[in-house]
Amino acid sequence: MWTAPLRFRGAEYEIGRHGYTRTQLGLGDEVSGHVLSMHIPPSGALDVHASEQSVAAAVESFGRWFPEEPLSGFVCHSWLLDPQLAEYLRPDSNIIRFQQRFELLPLLPPEDPADGDRDLLRLGLQLPVPADALTDEGLARIPQDTTLQRAFVTHLRAGRHWHHRSGMLKQWR
Secondary structure, X not given: OOHHHHHHHOOEEEEOOEEEEEEEEEOOOOOEEEEXXXXXXXXXXXXXXXXXXXXHHHHHHHHHHOOOOOEEEEEEEEHHHOHHHHHOOOOOOHHHHHHOOEXXXXXXXXXXXXXXXXXXXXXXXXXXXXXXXXXXXXHHOOOOOOHHHHXXXXXXXXXXXXXXXXXXXOOOO
């Protein structure tokens, strides 16, 4: 997993439900400067309260640890922010409630349209990713016990793809 090298170097910090990496971002006058990139480990439910507590603790901790780097915001880049999930999940699901906390940035077309599919399979469904493209036979082997599993298969069978999306956390102070 890509977080191991970041944690080993001391570049990623796990605080509560989320991991954070310090970075800089320039999106004009509204959001530029030091930001925290949020990571959502695939462990446990994505509880909104736990997420809010994690963000509050990160604001306090990074303000104390790096006072010379005042926070301008939080950014997240994940399949979890794909608005297509709202077509399949209940409005009160943890994923949709998490998404609602972010202002999405424009979608940049991926080099490989299946990148988001593989991440959702690996991180969201916690299933092994095949070396080749997912086939109908491969999709048939995916369990259909959860709404997310059913959404994943239905979406791909319709000829669509999942996307990584980037968003800025709307309220964090």
